[in-house]
Amino acid sequence: MFxxxxxxxxxxxxxxxxxxxxxxxxxxxxxxxxxxxxxLIEQRxxxxxxxxxxxxxxxxxxxxxxxxxxxxxxxxxxxxxxNVIRFFERNQTLINTLPAGKRMREQMMxxxxxxxxxxxxxxxxxxxxLALFSIHASWFLLRxxxxxxxxxxxxxxxxxxxxxxxxxxxxxxxxxPAG
Amino acid sequence: MFxxxxxxxxxxxxxxxxxxxxxxxxxxxxxxxxxxxxxLIEQRxxxxxxxxxxxxxxxxxxxxxxxxxxxxxxxxxxxxxxNVIRFFERNQTLINTLPAGKRMREQMMxxxxxxxxxxxxxxxxxxxxLALFSIHASWFLLRxxxxxxxxxxxxxxxxxxxxxxxxxxxxxxxxxPAG
DNA sequence: GTCTATATAAGGATAGAC
DNA sequence: GTCTATCCTTATATAGAC
Numbered sequence: 248m249f250x251x252x253x254x255x256x257x258x259x260x261x262x263x264x265x266x267x268x269x270x271x272x273x274x275x276x277x278x279x280x281x282x283x284x285x286x287l288i289e290q291r292x293x294x295x296x297x298x299x300x301x302x303x304x305x306x307x308x309x310x311x312x313x314x315x316x317x318x319x320x321x322x323x324x325x326x327x328x329x330n331v332i333r334f335f336e337r338n339q340t341l342i343n344t345l346p347a348g349k350r351m352r353e354q355m356m357x358x359x360x361x362x363x364x365x366x367x368x369x370x371x372x373x374x375x376x377l378a379l380f381s382i383h384a385s386w387f388l389l390r391x392x393x394x395x396x397x398x399x400x401x402x403x404x405x406x407x408x409x410x411x412x413x414x415x416x417x418x419x420x421x422x423x424p425a426g
Numbered sequence: 427m428f429x430x431x432x433x434x435x436x437x438x439x440x441x442x443x444x445x446x447x448x449x450x451x452x453x454x455x456x457x458x459x460x461x462x463x464x465x466l467i468e469q470r471x472x473x474x475x476x477x478x479x480x481x482x483x484x485x486x487x488x489x490x491x492x493x494x495x496x497x498x499x500x501x502x503x504x505x506x507x508x509n510v511i512r513f514f515e516r517n518q519t520l521i522n523t524l525p526a527g528k529r530m531r532e533q534m535m536x537x538x539x540x541x542x543x544x545x546x547x548x549x550x551x552x553x554x555x556l557a558l559f560s561i562h563a564s565w566f567l568l569r570x571x572x573x574x575x576x577x578x579x580x581x582x583x584x585x586x587x588x589x590x591x592x593x594x595x596x597x598x599x600x601x602x603p604a605g
Numbered sequence: 606g607t608c609t610a611t612a613t614a615a616g617g618a619t620a621g622a623c
Numbered sequence: 624g625t626c627t628a629t630c631c632t633t634a635t636a637t638a639g640a641c
Binding site: 250251252253255256336337338339340341343344368369370372373374376377380381384385388389392394398399401402403405406409410413 | 429430431432434435515516517518519520522523547548549551552553555556559560563564567568571573577578581582584585588592
């Protein structure tokens, strides 16, 4: 409901009705509206933290980034991950205002820091960011198309890998801006 | 304010206060909250419609798509375009619920239809969608980096062109998924 | 752990004077 | 065209019985 209609437009009354209980019962389990979101993201936050811990202990090179992205894409196939990402993509302003949103933002910055290097050019950083976005948004970008979730994941990872490889290549080798 | 805090979290009272008038005065100029958004997007809708009219009269080929994207990127440098896009990216659920949002969605689908071909593979469609997203999101993705708006635009267009070219290439030529 | 009932605040939107 | 004052609805959240 938060993803489809928006966090602000989804009232606790509606949630309670859908659950077949009253608002008061809902408040017993979730002291605030934010706590509902928090409970939804716990599993994902923990899984990505673990993946980041692993990656940050590896050599800081292309191979690690590549493998990180592959494992990240596998995670993303799980229901909870895709839904958390879709929720925050559709309610981006919550990343600044909601406590649970701030945790997501900080973790995402950690992911981005892993994928990029301070010496990267703007073009390289953009490619790396788009690689991540390719995985996040493949569901949305390809939803009109026929295809299984597996096919979509494969396409997302293929394009993401291509972008990472392009970002790793020496400048000028991969593109001809004037062409 | 809509972009930073969210459309729903920004009240007409806050807007009126910022303008130094009362809510009632605001309502004189904008009968509904949606009309405020509508007034903001008019200029962009018209400009992109004109660009689409031009492109749809051209041959449906790679050169047209490439030139469309370049002209689209130039448009995007204008304050109003970047801000409209940022507004809808940060308030995506409004694309379904707000009348002004529906107009934006329909136009975006027209843009996407121009860039893609029904015979495209999932990978190709994803590349084309990311090309568009590269231009839309370069501000956001690169905001932490030093660089002028011109440099960001150049980087966005370079990556976008690269993605379009990669999507145009015959399958298997541009990537090695197993590598 | 769930209920009924209610507190309290804020929202979008209007009426009517000036 | 702007104001004061207000309507009506909904929201998050709480109190207290069962």
